Amino acid sequence: MIPDILSQGQYATVYNFLSLVIASQLFTAVFLLISLPRVLPRYRQAITVAIVVCGIAAYHYFRIFDSFKDAFISKAAGGAGDYSQAVGVSFNEGYRYVDWLLTVPLLLVELIAVLALARKVQSGLLMRLVPAAALMIALGYPGEISGDNGLRGLFGLLSTIPFAYILYVLFVQLSKSLNTQPVSVRKTIGRLRFLLLLSWGVYPIAYLLPLLNISGADAWVFKQVGYSVADIVAKAVYALIIFGIAKAKSYEDNAEFAASEAAHDDVASSRR
Template identity: 55%
Template sequence: MNSVISEGGYSLVFNMLSMGIAAMLFTTIFLFMAKDRVLPRYRMAVMISATVTGIAAYHYFRMFESFEHAYGPDAIEGYVYNVGYRYVDWFLTVPLLLVETVAVLGLARAMQTSLLVRLVPAAALMIGLGYPGDAQLDIMGIPPSVWGLLSTIPFLYILYVLFVELGKSLERQSAAVQRKVKELRLLLLATWGVYPIAFIANMNAVGFEESSFVLRETGYTIADILAKCLFGLVIFTIARIKSMEDDAEFAKHEVRD
C-alpha cells in the first residue's frame, strides 16, 4: 500500500466512496422506477433528481478508481488523487438540485424563470470559485484561501433566494408542502455547511496530511449522500403530495395501491 496513508485511513475512505457509489446508484434506480407514481406535471422534478444521483454515481466510480490508483495496494507511483472529479460533479449537479427544487412546486412560469436565472448561475459560480481553493491552486497570484472566501459570496446569495425569494411563493402551497419545502431548505443548509468545514481542513494542510485528506473525503461523501439522495427522496415526496392534492382520482388510486 502507498506509504503516505495508513491502513485505517485507507479503509475509511475506501468504504465511504463505496457507500457513495451504492447510495447514488440505487437512489437513481428507485427514482426512475417510481416516476410514474406522480402526476406528469411533477415528473420532471423527479427525473432531474434521478439525473443528479446518476451523474454523482458516475463520478463516485471515477473517484473510487482515482483513490485506488493513488493509495490502493497497487498504487501507481507518482499518481495524484484527482479532487477535480468532485468539482465536475458539483458543477453539474448543484445547479440541477436547485432546478428540481423550483420545478417540483409547480410555480407559474414567470416565477420559475425569475428564480432559476438567479440560482443556476450563482451555483455554477460558487463551484467554479471553490475549486482553486480546494485543489490548492495559486491562480493569478490569488491564494487558495481567497478563492474559498470568494465562493461564499454566491453561496450566501443562493441562501437568500431560497429562504427569502422562494419563501414568498410558499404562501400558495398547502401546509404539508410548505412543511416539506422548509425541511428541504434546512437539509440543504445543513449539508452544504459540511463542505466549508472539510474545505478549511484541507486548505490548512501543508502538503499531504492524512487526517485532512480523510476528513475531507469522509465529510464530502456524507454531505453528498444527504444533499443528493435524501434531497431527491424529499423532492419525490413533495411531488407525491402535490399530485394527490391536485387530482382526487389519482389520490384514490394511490391510496388503494
C-alpha cells in the same frame, strides 16, 4: 493535502465510504425511475432531474473510486499493510468539482420544479439560482487545487459571495412562494432549504482545513468522509424528500389519482 501514506484502517474507511455513496446514488436513481409514474406529470420534471443528479453523482463516484484505488497501493500480501501513493499516479479531486458543477445547479432546479410555480416566477428564480450555483463551484476550484493558502483564502471568499446570494434567494425571495403550496408540504419544503444549507456546510469546512493548519492523513480521510456523507444527504436523501413532496402534491391536486394510488398500495400489501 493528499497524504503520502494511509494506514490500512484509513484506506478502508475511504474505500467503504466511496462505495457507500455509489450504492446510495445508484439505487436512489433506480427507485425514482421505477416510481416516476406514481406522481402526476406536472411533477415528473422534478423527479427526472433528481434521477439525473443521482446518475451523475454515481458516475463521478465510480471515477473517484477508481482514482483512489490507483493512487494508493499496498506492497503487503493481501493489502494488510500501509498504503502509499503509487509512483506517477495522483488522486484526482477534480472529479468532485466536475460533479458539483453539474449537480449543484440541478439540485436547485429540482426544488423549483417540484413547487410547480407560474412559469414567469419559476424562470425568474432559476435565472438567479443556476448561474450563482455554477459560479460558486467554479470559484472554489482554483483554491482547492492551490498549494498557496493566500489564493485558497481568496477564492474561498469569492465563492462565498454567490453562496450568500443563493441563501438570500432561498430564504427571502422563495419564502414568498411557499404560501401558494399545499399546507401538507409547506413545512417540508421550508425544511428542505435547511437540509441543503446543512449538507453544503460540510464543503467549506473541509475547504478551510489547510487554512487552519490541519493536515496529514487523518485530515484528508476526514475530508473524504465528510464530502461523501454530504453528497449522500444533498443528493440521495434530498431526492427522496423531493419525491415525497411530489407525491403529496399529486394527491392534493387529484383525488382520483390519490384513490388509484391507495388502491395500488392496498393490492401490494395484500400480496405480502
